[in-house]
Amino acid sequence: MANIISDETIEYVGILAKLELSDDEKEQAKKDMGSMLDYIDKLGELDTGDVEPMSHVFPVKNVFREDVVTNGDTREDLLRNAPGEKDGMFMVPRTFE
Amino acid sequence: MDILSMTAVSLGAAIKKKEVTVREAVEAALDRIGEKEKEYHCFVTVDREGALGKADEVQKKINEGELTGPLAGVPVAIKDNMCTEGLLTTCSSKILGNFIPTFSSEAVRNLQKAGAVILGKTNMDEFAMGSTTETSAFGVTKNPWNPEHVPGGSSGGSAAAVAAGECFYALGSDTGGSIRQPASFCGVVGLKPTYGTVSRYGLIAYGSSLDQIGPLCKDVTDCAAIMEIIASHDPKDSTSVERKDLDFTSALVDDVKGMRIGIPRDYFGEGLDGEVKKAVLAAAKALEEKGAIVEEFDLSLVEYAIPTYYTIAAAEASSNLERFDGIKYGYRTKDYEGLHNMYKKTRSEGFGAEVKRRIMLGSFVLSSGYYDAYYLKALRVKALIKEAFDQAFSNYDVILGPVAPTTAPKLGESLLDPIKMYLGDIYTISVNLAGLPGLSIPCGLDEKGLPIGLQLIGDCFSEKKLIRAAYAYEQARGAFGRKEGK
Numbered sequence A: 001m002a003n004i005i006s007d008e009t010i011e012y013v014g015i016l017a018k019l020e021l022s023d024d025e026k027e028q029a030k031k032d033m034g035s036m037l038d039y040i041d042k043l044g045e046l047d048t049g050d051v052e053p054m055s056h057v058f059p060v061k062n063v064f065r066e067d068v069v070t071n072g073d074t075r076e077d078l079l080r081n082a083p084g085e086k087d088g089m090f091m092v093p094r095t096f097e
Numbered sequence B: 001m002d003i004l005s006m007t008a009v010s011l012g013a014a015i016k017k018k019e020v021t022v023r024e025a026v027e028a029a030l031d032r033i034g035e036k037e038k039e040y041h042c043f044v045t046v047d048r049e050g051a052l053g054k055a056d057e058v059q060k061k062i063n064e065g066e067l068t069g070p071l072a073g074v075p076v077a078i079k080d081n082m083c084t085e086g087l088l089t090t091c092s093s094k095i096l097g098n099f100i101p102t103f104s105s106e107a108v109r110n111l112q113k114a115g116a117v118i119l120g121k122t123n124m125d126e127f128a129m130g131s132t133t134e135t136s137a138f139g140v141t142k143n144p145w146n147p148e149h150v151p152g153g154s155s156g157g158s159a160a161a162v163a164a165g166e167c168f169y170a171l172g173s174d175t176g177g178s179i180r181q182p183a184s185f186c187g188v189v190g191l192k193p194t195y196g197t198v199s200r201y202g203l204i205a206y207g208s209s210l211d212q213i214g215p216l217c218k219d220v221t222d223c224a225a226i227m228e229i230i231a232s233h234d235p236k237d238s239t240s241v242e243r244k245d246l247d248f249t250s251a252l253v254d255d256v257k258g259m260r261i262g263i264p265r266d267y268f269g270e271g272l273d274g275e276v277k278k279a280v281l282a283a284a285k286a287l288e289e290k291g292a293i294v295e296e297f298d299l300s301l302v303e304y305a306i307p308t309y310y311t312i313a314a315a316e317a318s319s320n321l322e323r324f325d326g327i328k329y330g331y332r333t334k335d336y337e338g339l340h341n342m343y344k345k346t347r348s349e350g351f352g353a354e355v356k357r358r359i360m361l362g363s364f365v366l367s368s369g370y371y372d373a374y375y376l377k378a379l380r381v382k383a384l385i386k387e388a389f390d391q392a393f394s395n396y397d398v399i400l401g402p403v404a405p406t407t408a409p410k411l412g413e414s415l416l417d418p419i420k421m422y423l424g425d426i427y428t429i430s431v432n433l434a435g436l437p438g439l440s441i442p443c444g445l446d447e448k449g450l451p452i453g454l455q456l457i458g459d460c461f462s463e464k465k466l467i468r469a470a471y472a473y474e475q476a477r478g479a480f481g482r483k484e485g486k
Helices: A005-015 A023-045 A075-080 B007-015 B023-040 B048-064 B106-113 B156-163 B180-186 B220-230 B274-289 B302-323 B338-350 B353-365 B371-393 B418-423 B428-434 B463-477
Strands: B043-046 B077-078 B117-122 B169-174 B187-193 B211-217 B260-262 B293-299 B398-403 B438-445 B451-458
Touching: A005 B353, A023 B302, A023 B353, A023 B371, A023 B418, B007 B023, B007 B220, B023 B043, B023 B048, B023 B077, B023 B117, B043 B156, B048 B117, B077 B156, B106 B117, B106 B169, B106 B220, B117 B156, B117 B260, B156 B169, B156 B180, B156 B211, B169 B180, B169 B187, B169 B220, B180 B187, B180 B438, B180 B451, B187 B220, B187 B338, B187 B463, B211 B220, B220 B463, B260 B274, B274 B293, B274 B398, B274 B438, B274 B451, B274 B463, B302 B353, B302 B418, B302 B428, B353 B371, B371 B428, B398 B463, B438 B463, B451 B463
Parallel strands: B077 B117, B077 B169, B260 B293, B260 B398
Antiparallel strands: B043 B117, B169 B211, B187 B211, B187 B438, B398 B451, B438 B451
């Protein structure tokens, strides 16, 4: 069965993915996602009704440690990577209007 | 003495015996880089000064008896998705084009503690998403065996750098075949360890439940020696496994008598190139002649591995790559209106087409209404695939097959049809889904003179069986490698 991806779906996924696609990119994304989903639909051939989803191959547990600081003060080095910096803090665009 | 033709372990021994200085080794690699990098482009960053400075420091520690390991002083290249303190780490993406980490990944730290000298950071598919190293934002890498062909990917720069003699060994990462496939295409040895064996701390995440760091190197002896250095239990990686059997070099034994080797018939069907098939089966024969018990069997579910993988990997990628938002590091768009517009524009301009394709797919399969049908379905099939391997390993010590259906394709051919490119991962991808170790070793050349890779797959924690089988095969096969022309 062919998956047809609507404009609304691409808009919605774009919001989730925080991506702004051009009109050309949107058309391409509709095509690509449709053909990938056609391909993924193959999994429907398998009866997995009584199979538990496996997120990890080994049993994983929370790993706890004492709440002790082990790293030093790297503020200056960290801020050197920031696209915007002011008074030893990250500069961000206005968040509230 | 021809330093560049040495393996990592033989160079380490020569340094220890004072036949070669660390500086001579580093200079030899840097000279080769200077000669060949214009053509092959294996590196995103070459750290000339850093490497030469480190060379003298390491030499001093060797002379003083502080560094005694087998790879002390041996120059290494690191895939550009592993953080290196003070050294540009880009993931071959515009969005991290100016990122200088304040810490090093655990695998890199382990190498440094053992006296490795880092030459630089190798090119890769952007965020490790690709099979050819062509999705890099910083240009393609060429295959040293034939520069009209791709080196494979995503660890293509690491594999090509080893093949070209631009380093003595390299680290790569493998989420769906990204160590084994470029190793195969470039005629070097590559190992993807059991999930949890090498710490992922400081490895920039793609698909966290699948990612593993491993070596790309000239032979199996190097592979075992590197593994002993990089494998460690690390509390900073909550999926790190505490293992007691990390003495990988003890498995360098030329003996496979009685070893049960299974050949999955499903790996030899439609799509497999005839020359690859012939070379891989000849390798199986060589192991049989050494006393291994070789049998064919049906693994099953092979055709479901790729759709399962792309669902899970895209889902995890869409979540992992949310952190690239133009706030704390990396690229930020120039013009924007407000916070959300800044996020969107930064990400849209910073990520390449393949990365965006996978983020979109991942966001979709995790979205409300589709989560059960796609994401949970894939996790259920993953459980079935793991079960099929468990079944196989109740009968066999090692599974033997090809690494990839073909040898290295020509540059520019693969990206035209993404699904066709994804199909090239059919023999490697299920290994990641099941958390297994997989080793790639050269087993011949095709008519075009391009290397063919043999893949050995083991049950979880059975790297030593893979190393033993690969070592025995390597002894039977004899020398393999290419000479760098001037």
